[in-house]
Amino acid sequence: MKWITNKTVQSLLHHSTFVLFAIVLTVFGLLSQSFFSFQNLINVLTQASSLGIIATGMTFVLLTAGIDLSVGSIMFLAGVISSKMVVAGFPLWMAFSVVLAVGILFGLMNGFLVVRAKIVPFIVTLATFYMGRGLGLFLSETRAINLPDSFLKIGSTQFFGIPFPIIAFVCVVVIGHLLLTKTVFGKQVYAVGHSTLKSKKAGIKVNGILLKAYLICGLCASIGGLVAISQLGAVSPTFGLQSEFMAIAAAVLGGTSLFGGKGTVFPGTLVGVLLVQCIQNGLVMVNADPYLYPLITGGVIFLVVLIDSLRHLQQQKLKRWGIHQK
Amino acid sequence: MLLEFKDIHKSFGEVAVLKGIRLALETGSVLGLVGENGAGKSTLMNILGGIVPLSSGKMELSGKVYSPDSPNDAQTNGIAFIHQELNLFPNLSIAENLFIVNFPKKKVMGCHFLDRKTAREKTEKILSQVGLDVSPNMPVANLTAAQRQMVEIAKALSTNPKIVIFDEPTTSLTRHEAQKLFNLIRSLKNEGLAIVFISHNLDDVMQLTDHIAVLRDGELIAHDETTSYTIPTLVNLMIGRDMGDFIPRRDTVTSGETCLEVSGLKAGYIGPLDFSIEKGEVLGFYGLVGAGRSEMIRMVYGLDPMEMGTLRWNGRKMHNLNPVKWIKQGVAFLTENRQDEGLMIDQTIAKNVQLAVLPRYTKSLNRVDYKEVGKRSRAQADAVNTKYQNFTTQVVSTLSGGNQQKVVLAKWLLTKPELLILDEPTKGIDIGAKHEIYTLINALVKSGSSTVLISSEIEELLGLCDRIIVMSEGRISREFKKEEFERSAILEAALHHTEEEVL
Numbered sequence: 001m002k003w004i005t006n007k008t009v010q011s012l013l014h015h016s017t018f019v020l021f022a023i024v025l026t027v028f029g030l031l032s033q034s035f036f037s038f039q040n041l042i043n044v045l046t047q048a049s050s051l052g053i054i055a056t057g058m059t060f061v062l063l064t065a066g067i068d069l070s071v072g073s074i075m076f077l078a079g080v081i082s083s084k085m086v087v088a089g090f091p092l093w094m095a096f097s098v099v100l101a102v103g104i105l106f107g108l109m110n111g112f113l114v115v116r117a118k119i120v121p122f123i124v125t126l127a128t129f130y131m132g133r134g135l136g137l138f139l140s141e142t143r144a145i146n147l148p149d150s151f152l153k154i155g156s157t158q159f160f161g162i163p164f165p166i167i168a169f170v171c172v173v174v175i176g177h178l179l180l181t182k183t184v185f186g187k188q189v190y191a192v193g194h195s196t197l198k199s200k201k202a203g204i205k206v207n208g209i210l211l212k213a214y215l216i217c218g219l220c221a222s223i224g225g226l227v228a229i230s231q232l233g234a235v236s237p238t239f240g241l242q243s244e245f246m247a248i249a250a251a252v253l254g255g256t257s258l259f260g261g262k263g264t265v266f267p268g269t270l271v272g273v274l275l276v277q278c279i280q281n282g283l284v285m286v287n288a289d290p291y292l293y294p295l296i297t298g299g300v301i302f303l304v305v306l307i308d309s310l311r312h313l314q315q316q317k318l319k320r321w322g323i324h325q326k
Numbered sequence: 327m328l329l330e331f332k333d334i335h336k337s338f339g340e341v342a343v344l345k346g347i348r349l350a351l352e353t354g355s356v357l358g359l360v361g362e363n364g365a366g367k368s369t370l371m372n373i374l375g376g377i378v379p380l381s382s383g384k385m386e387l388s389g390k391v392y393s394p395d396s397p398n399d400a401q402t403n404g405i406a407f408i409h410q411e412l413n414l415f416p417n418l419s420i421a422e423n424l425f426i427v428n429f430p431k432k433k434v435m436g437c438h439f440l441d442r443k444t445a446r447e448k449t450e451k452i453l454s455q456v457g458l459d460v461s462p463n464m465p466v467a468n469l470t471a472a473q474r475q476m477v478e479i480a481k482a483l484s485t486n487p488k489i490v491i492f493d494e495p496t497t498s499l500t501r502h503e504a505q506k507l508f509n510l511i512r513s514l515k516n517e518g519l520a521i522v523f524i525s526h527n528l529d530d531v532m533q534l535t536d537h538i539a540v541l542r543d544g545e546l547i548a549h550d551e552t553t554s555y556t557i558p559t560l561v562n563l564m565i566g567r568d569m570g571d572f573i574p575r576r577d578t579v580t581s582g583e584t585c586l587e588v589s590g591l592k593a594g595y596i597g598p599l600d601f602s603i604e605k606g607e608v609l610g611f612y613g614l615v616g617a618g619r620s621e622m623i624r625m626v627y628g629l630d631p632m633e634m635g636t637l638r639w640n641g642r643k644m645h646n647l648n649p650v651k652w653i654k655q656g657v658a659f660l661t662e663n664r665q666d667e668g669l670m671i672d673q674t675i676a677k678n679v680q681l682a683v684l685p686r687y688t689k690s691l692n693r694v695d696y697k698e699v700g701k702r703s704r705a706q707a708d709a710v711n712t713k714y715q716n717f718t719t720q721v722v723s724t725l726s727g728g729n730q731q732k733v734v735l736a737k738w739l740l741t742k743p744e745l746l747i748l749d750e751p752t753k754g755i756d757i758g759a760k761h762e763i764y765t766l767i768n769a770l771v772k773s774g775s776s777t778v779l780i781s782s783e784i785e786e787l788l789g790l791c792d793r794i795i796v797m798s799e800g801r802i803s804r805e806f807k808k809e810e811f812e813r814s815a816i817l818e819a820a821l822h823h824t825e826e827e828v829l
Binding site: 178182183184187188190191193194195198201202203204261262317 | 396397398401409413414415416417418422426427429431438439440630631
């Protein structure tokens with residue numbers, strides 16, 4: 001039990017993400033010369049944009065001590081609906097509006113079931129996870145849909161040399177960060193995540209906060225879906241699969257606690273997303289066996305969740321022994 | 327008259343908790359509200375604070391009818407309630423905690439953003455009013471218990487209240503810190519606020535208040551100026567009879583044979599501790615909140631890990647402690663928190679009582695002999711006088727606190743313990759049930775078992791124990807044999823070396 005109070009171990013546990021980030025960067029930097037090139041940096045950011053947007057939304061839900069498993073399905077549904085509409089000749093803006101509305105609707109449904117029916121978020125979103133994917137498969141008749149060029153143009157548009165996905169990514173992160181740190185809503189999200197009971201006693205409208213958190217998560221998922229397909233050019237039946245887990249992993253990697261009330265969009269989730277994407281990108285750069293990707297990503301997630309749990313256990317123990325951690 | 331309670335009645339289901347309370351609060355005075363647990367103090371204050379509605383009667387605030395429908399409503403009417411359990415978010419800063427609902431805002435480009443500067447200035451002002459010299463941006467997680475208490479008070483004051491209710495504010499404070507709090511309360515009084523002060527510590531009540539109201543079993547027994555009471559008269563009014571027959575006497579003496587020996591027990595701020603308990607003895611542990619009594623006994627029982635220490639049970643050294651092992655050895659532990667740890671709150675009485683003895687009543691192939699265990703558990707529950715409608719179908723959460731505690735006791739007595747550890751067994755239960763629990767402890771000890779009794783009620787320990795160990799800040803500060811029992815000396819030992827600490 002001695003090691004747990006050791007200062008070095010503590011600070012390593014505390015900054016585990018940064019330590020891992022440094023290790024990953026060093027390893028890939030040594031293995032591949034072009035890893036640190038400007039072009040690769042832009043690549044990593046572009047590839048990270050979709051995950052980053054949904055992970056930002058996910059952070060809000062995780063902060064309330066909830067979870068949203070349906071984001072991958074919302075992404076998929078966003079892809080299917082928008083591509084169907086564009087292929088059928090609807091204008092882009094209309095397709096986008098419908099997709100964003102679908103994201104909001106799913107978020108509201110999740111939130112409503114959590115708040116009103118008092119069902120555990122895990123179960124609620126597990127149900128909407130299947131419903132969303134099922135609906136998408138039904139609409140697409142489980143066939144891949146190829147997108148018209150107008151769609152792909154958006155993905156490759158550049159402003160001042162910066163690709164559109166990165167700009168969308170940055171915008172979402174900035175807005176998410178401002179919401180959490182500069183508004184009453186943000187502060188109340190942290191309070192609700194710490195304890196719904198205490199929040200109610202303090203006069204916070206807990207249900208409203210939860211509803212908004214799931215709404216934001218659903219909206220981010222649909223935006224993330226649009227950003228992703230604008231780069232891919234096609235919607236396959238497996239599109240968005242496991243994205244929810246990547247998003248949760250990225251948020252947790254960034255220091256967001258699954259127990260709620262702790263975490264940030266910036267720098268937290270942003271760093272988590274970049275870490276996940278750097279691992280993916282780095283493995284490609286060093287020509288690793290593609291079958292190894294999930295194994296390595298899984299290993300990293302396992303490590304981080306383990307660290308989160310250890311950190312929590314340790315704090316509980318110290319608290320029981322009457323030591324308050326600064 | 328600032329506020330008047332007029333013939334307040336309140337019942338929860340069949341149980342009448344308040345029976346016609348008439349009471350008035352004046353501006354610029356402190357009212358002490360005393361009474362045993364379950365006397366109705368909290369219910370009365372919860373009605374005032376808008377937490378529960380009253381059943382009949384009415385309240386008048388400055389001459390107008392006042393009927394709050396929520397805590398927020400009570401707050402806007404100028405009533406601030408400082409609960410015993412602090413309602414703070416340790417993951418937020420002091421300023422954020424103060425203004426979590428009504429944060430000052432500013433408009434930037436048509437959007438409402440937090441106005442941190444205004445919030446900081448306001449917080450600084452209120453913090454200096456309560457005498458807390460820390461930055462408003464400090465996370466609450468970094469504050470001590472006393473500082474958190476002050477933040478809670480600051481939060482209450484930030485709403486500009488006319489009436490402030492303090493519910494047991496000193497339980498987690500050292501004496502020095504409590505004195506600081508009292509000075510603050512006095513200055514609030516001088517500013518013209520009406521204060522309600524609820525406390526079990528009668529010394530504090532006598533020292534601080536102008537008037538004292540005594541509640542017993544939902545009725546107002548006495549209401550008079552503080553100077554007209556003494557502590558003994560207060561105690562008599564509260565319990566309605568002499569302490570002498572309230573705690574039943576027991577004439578047995580200890581056997582002199584050691585059954586449990588603890589040496590060098592240590593973890594965190596607790597220890598090293600050495601003590602032992604003899605067969606047929608009731609060993610009491612007294613101390614303030616945070617003295618480490620529960621933490622110590624949880625380690626002994628293997629519920630929390632210890633850093634070092636050895637335990638001998640009947641002379642044999644015990645390794646890798648855990649509750650299963652202890653139950654097999656005949657040691658039972660009634661935990662402090664019956665709702666979370668002592669009971670499966672949504673299960674039936676039968677299932678709860680049987681839980682610990684199921685492995686003992688088995689037929690072939692390890693099947694539980696439900697007939698036998700059912701018979702015995704029902705007999706045990708009846709033996710401890712549990713009042714229930716249906717033993718096999720009624721859920722424990724529908725019982726009163728006292729009957730819930732009897733279910734836990736029945737569970738452990740069914741294991742025929744050689745040593746029964748009781749952590750605050752009478753917390754939050756009514757006087758009748760208390761009396762019965764005392765009788766049960768005496769009966770158990772008469773049959774040759776031993777008991778460890780952790781309690782914050784000093785009278786209870788004085789009446790029941792053969793020996794009292796007083797703990798302070800994780801260590802044993804003094805041990806009292808029965809002939810040395812003295813209220814003031816025990817209290818003093820509990821306060822031992824906490825005096826110099828500063829806020």
